[in-house]
Amino acid sequence: MLRILGHSRAACDGWSRRDVLQVAGTGLLGVNLPQLLAAEEQRLVGGGKAKSVLFVFLFGGPSQLETFDLKPDAATGIKGPYRPIDCRTPGLLISEKLPRLAQISDKYAVVRTVTHKQNDHNACHYIQTGHPMPIVPRGAAQVDATDKDWPAMGSVIEYLDTRAVGGDRRDVPSYVYLPNRLGHIQGYDRLGQYGGWLGRQYNALATDIRKKDAKDNPYFRDCSDEELQFRLKELDGVPEVTLDRLNHRRGLLDQLDDQRRQLDQGLRLASFDRTRDRAFTLATSQKLRDALDLRQEPAAARDRYGRHLFGQSAVVARRMLEAGARFVTLLWDCPDGYSWDSHIHNHDVDQHMLPGLDQTLSALLVDLEERGLLDETLVVCLGEMGRTPQGKTNWGRDHWSFCFPALFAGAGIRGGTVLGRSDRDAAYPADNPVSPEDLAATIFSALGIDPETRILDAQGRPVPLLDAGVPLERLFG
Secondary structure: OOOOOOOOOEOOOOOEHHHHHHHHHHOOOOOOHHHHHHHHHHHOOOOOOOOEEEEEEEOOOOOHHHOOOOOOOOOHHHHOOOOEEOOOOOOOOEEOOOHHHHHOHHHEEEEEEEOOOOOOHHHHHHHHHOOOOOOOOOOOOOOEOOOOOOOOHHHHHHHHHHHOOOHHHOOOOOEEEEOOOOOHHHOOOEOOOOOHHHOHHHOOEEEOOOOOOOOOOHHHOOOOOOOOOOOEHHHOOOOOOOHHHHHHHHHHHHHHHHHHHOOOOOHHHHHHHHHHHHHHHHHOOHHHHHHHOHHHOOHHHHHHHOOOHHHHHHHHHHHHHHHOOOEEEEEEOOOOOOOOOOOOOOHHHHHHHHHHHHHHHHHHHHHHHHOOOHHHEEEEEEOOOEEOOOOOOOOOOOEEOOOEEEEEEOOOEOOOEEEOEEOOOOOOEEEOOEOHHHHHHHHHHHOOOOOOOEEEOOOOOEEEOOOOOOOOHHHEO
């Protein structure tokens, strides 16, 4: 029997999926290529160990030597200012600045050998998509997003979910970005987070919380409820427009579109109709609004996460998962231009960043487990790179993408394990190098999506979700 769906790479007669897709493109199998791709999409929208993904993105590049890969026996200029402390995972040297995470290390696995060659912040495209940044003449150290970029993993999930049966009637978006789009708090529009060539309709629905002034960093302080209005920017309507008036407006649009359909029955109008209907569904979703409303959360629970922007955004991320979101990105951005991009190691690292990560991530993992969500949620936490092994006199470190850690939890991950070993200076993998493609393949596979699944690119050509990458099956029990 010829099998082309699921995780099978070849049929019983030796045909690969690529062979089948090529033959289908000629019509020899009695189906055309769009029909075959649609069949794949219908099949590959679930069924994995994870129902959802929580992608915790520490933008800027946390230091491996100050978090999960300390080297106490390294040379003085390399080993850093912190000592490792006891934890529940044999062989894991975790920073003394992460005591809460040390006490629950049996709930997560650490991959110490993520590596790639794009040694700058534009690697945010690589980490969020599983594809290197497109090679185009942009000529700037900081690159803004374009519609030529590869779609984010979350956008792919939104695309597949929307095209599934009944997907356009979901009252919670599949892809959500909290608390703001990457770079927006700095005035940038960084790449890798959008739908790219899939289309803007598959962008994340993002909240838009900003800093008070140029010197403010809401990740470093407690935030008031007045600031924490987690409204989705795209759906934040005019206050005086009631639900009845909104539905009335939809009725008027329907009448106009009935006339327009007589002039244009093409695919572009059909696509517009789906996008508009989707927007109305989300704009009128009480379930979505409730999930974003922090006031419904008990004060004690919010306190455990931390009242800073990262902690409160994590509470909303958990609420979005409970409501049915499938890919939630929880971002720690760089409002001050540094933060995790710690070229200068100052009191912010000691007093805010490492303690904030320790408090929030530990509270999040425990809370997900207590609520029964951790078994069905894959949690992934990392930056786009690490830091140079050689420290500066003030213990700042520069960019280093050649070896850095990622944390995995939930959805069958074997907690208390470590994958990969770095060399004596945490500079390069000594074994088990892990690429961004491997990370993306692991995420897709955990959701039941074969990384070789084809979707149509901007030119209508079938392309696999990933060009390379092998799922990290050793992480799963």
